[in-house]
Amino acid sequence: MKTHVQTQANLDILYWQQLQGGSELGLKKLIERYFNALQNYGYKFVRDEDFVKDCVQEVFIEIWSRRTRISTPESVRAYLLGSVRKRVLREGFRQRINRDDESTDFENDLTFVEFSPEWSVIEQESLAETTQRISDALNQLPKRQREVIYLRYYQNLDRDEIAEIMGVNPQSVSNLLQAAFKTFRENWAGAVLLAIWLGDVVF
Amino acid sequence: MKNAHYRDYSVDDLTQDELFRDWVINRNSLSEVFWLEWLTENADCADKVQLARAFLLALEEKDTGLSPVELEDIFTKIVQASGPTIVPFWQRPAFRVAATVLLILCAGYLAFTYVRKADTEQVTHQVPASLEDFSPALTSDYIEINNQNTQPRTFLLQDSSRIVLYPNGKLRYPKQFDKAKREVYLTGQAFFSVKRNPQQPFWVYTDQISTQVLGTSFLVTADARHAKVAVRSGRVSVYMRTDVQREQPSGKHESAGVVLTPNQQAVFSMTEKRLVKSVVEQPIAIQKVPVNNYIFDEAPITDVFTLLEKTYGLPVVYDASSLENCYLTANLTGESLFDKLNIICKITRSSYELVDGQIVIYSKGCEK
Numbered sequence: 001m002k003t004h005v006q007t008q009a010n011l012d013i014l015y016w017q018q019l020q021g022g023s024e025l026g027l028k029k030l031i032e033r034y035f036n037a038l039q040n041y042g043y044k045f046v047r048d049e050d051f052v053k054d055c056v057q058e059v060f061i062e063i064w065s066r067r068t069r070i071s072t073p074e075s076v077r078a079y080l081l082g083s084v085r086k087r088v089l090r091e092g093f094r095q096r097i098n099r100d101d102e103s104t105d106f107e108n109d110l111t112f113v114e115f116s117p118e119w120s121v122i123e124q125e126s127l128a129e130t131t132q133r134i135s136d137a138l139n140q141l142p143k144r145q146r147e148v149i150y151l152r153y154y155q156n157l158d159r160d161e162i163a164e165i166m167g168v169n170p171q172s173v174s175n176l177l178q179a180a181f182k183t184f185r186e187n188w189a190g191a192v193l194l195a196i197w198l199g200d201v202v203f
Numbered sequence: 204m205k206n207a208h209y210r211d212y213s214v215d216d217l218t219q220d221e222l223f224r225d226w227v228i229n230r231n232s233l234s235e236v237f238w239l240e241w242l243t244e245n246a247d248c249a250d251k252v253q254l255a256r257a258f259l260l261a262l263e264e265k266d267t268g269l270s271p272v273e274l275e276d277i278f279t280k281i282v283q284a285s286g287p288t289i290v291p292f293w294q295r296p297a298f299r300v301a302a303t304v305l306l307i308l309c310a311g312y313l314a315f316t317y318v319r320k321a322d323t324e325q326v327t328h329q330v331p332a333s334l335e336d337f338s339p340a341l342t343s344d345y346i347e348i349n350n351q352n353t354q355p356r357t358f359l360l361q362d363s364s365r366i367v368l369y370p371n372g373k374l375r376y377p378k379q380f381d382k383a384k385r386e387v388y389l390t391g392q393a394f395f396s397v398k399r400n401p402q403q404p405f406w407v408y409t410d411q412i413s414t415q416v417l418g419t420s421f422l423v424t425a426d427a428r429h430a431k432v433a434v435r436s437g438r439v440s441v442y443m444r445t446d447v448q449r450e451q452p453s454g455k456h457e458s459a460g461v462v463l464t465p466n467q468q469a470v471f472s473m474t475e476k477r478l479v480k481s482v483v484e485q486p487i488a489i490q491k492v493p494v495n496n497y498i499f500d501e502a503p504i505t506d507v508f509t510l511l512e513k514t515y516g517l518p519v520v521y522d523a524s525s526l527e528n529c530y531l532t533a534n535l536t537g538e539s540l541f542d543k544l545n546i547i548c549k550i551t552r553s554s555y556e557l558v559d560g561q562i563v564i565y566s567k568g569c570e571k
Binding site: 008014018024027031032035039040057060061064126132133135150153 | 253254256257260274277278484545
């Protein structure tokens with residue numbers, strides 16, 4: 001499976017290099033691959049669909065207009081997620097300023113929102129119940145731990161990629177994840193199911 | 204039992220598995236069928252699967268996902284917002300129909316000066332001098348067209364081959380072609396539609412590589428660092444120019460050249476001073492295959508690879524014995540080559556690599 005992920009990352013690099021060479025096809029491929037995932041991530045910070053969509057769009061516009069001058073990132077996906085995170089936080093903060101809020105620290109001001117799965121799409125009752133319990137437990141975690149869990153599992157990123165996106169060092173990512181799992185275990189009442197998780201997560 | 208390896212997966216493993224994520228996150232119906240089937244055969248794993256699914260769903264957001272049509276609109280908007288761009292002509296439909304071979308050659312004129320900038324003087328003398336050695340026609344009675352305009356310039360050669368010379372491109376050709384071969388010398392970028400004539404092969408020389416074709420269309424581009432030839436269909440031979448010069452007297456080029464077939468390309472490596480063969484970025488079907496052929500129902504995986512070979516003209520290399528028990532049930536209609544390979548690899552627990560212009564499949568084999 002690792003090789004498969006590797007192949008995907010190589011394809012990303014390929015598309016990126018096509019984009020740098022001025023190929024609209026490369027740009028299009030990256031949009032098809034990542035636009036939705038990027039929106040999903042941005043929505044975790046600001047609950048405003050149009051706002052987030054604009055932010056993601058602007059990230060791509062900036063990449064496309066600077067294509068001849070930008071270098072190739074080690075992980076295209078991490079670069080895109082990181083760019084969206086930065087933009088959403090910055091623009092979101094700016095909007096608040098306009099509304100005369102007094103905060104000055106946009107990194108800590110905007111919360112990584114609570115998980116609230118869409119129940120309508122989960123038709124199966126027992127699955128919905130389990131999902132609810134998991135998200136309740138996750139929502140008790142501090143926001144940075146929640147974000148690490150989200151990036152690790154939902155976006156399926158590795159430690160270095162997460163570190164790059166969140167602007168912290170890789171060890172902090174590991175620490176955040178370990179702490180998250182510790183709390184998660186203690187909080188979650190349905191420990192029976194958790195036993196199936198099988199041991200510690202090494203990261 | 205099929206796909207038994209998933210039985211050993213932990214919840215953590217499942218959340219990272221591409222096929223599993225394809226079902227839970229991407230809601231891919233193909234993957235869903237796979238997992239629901241797997242669950243009926245492995246009912247004891249239901250709790251584990253349920254937990255992994257719930258975990259991913261708990262992290263999920265309200266579906267803000269856009270449809271392919273909406274993404275297409277966004278793509279258009281993004282391109283427009285960044286100012287007008289020129290669609291490269293080889294991406295226009297007209298070109299795709301017209302061209303039988305797409306050749307991207309980087310003349311390496313700049314590369315040569317770049318590497319040897321310490322003795323620029325010498326270089327400027329050296330290039331024509333060596334050209335004189337093996338192509339007297341191009342150094343004595345020749346015509347040189349130099350496009351200093353901002354627009355591409357089109358003209359015909361005496362053999363009715365059509366040339367589109369791009370801005371800053373320079374093309375030199377003899378007043379009268381040699382009887383044995385048609386030779387031109389290029390710096391910059393040009394598009395060639397060569398009149399077919401097997402008795403009189405067409406040669407495009409650049410500083411680093413030389414390309415031989417019997418008659419077809421191709422693009423030659425100059426770039427400071429790279430040299431590349433990509434083939435759409437037909438057959439093209441690419442040589443390093445040093446080898447052409449060396450072997451000129453004996454008249455044979457077989458040993459030094461790289462022969463390219465459809466969807467393959469040769470890249471000249473400046474550092475290694477050699478031609479590296481690979482697969483083009485966007486392989487296209489070279490032959491029309493009936494739509495239904497890409498719907499597989501328990502098809503031996505080797506049959507699938509044979510069809511891929513036929514469709515894209517690229518060799519698929521695999522160990523037949525290890526794939527003996529691998530069967531594929533999937534609808535791959537309309538997917539690109541790489542998307543097809545990704546799906547096949549996901550389902551059969553294998554991976555692929557592009558090596559030397561071929562698709563190499565690695566597989567751990569499938570359970571009976």
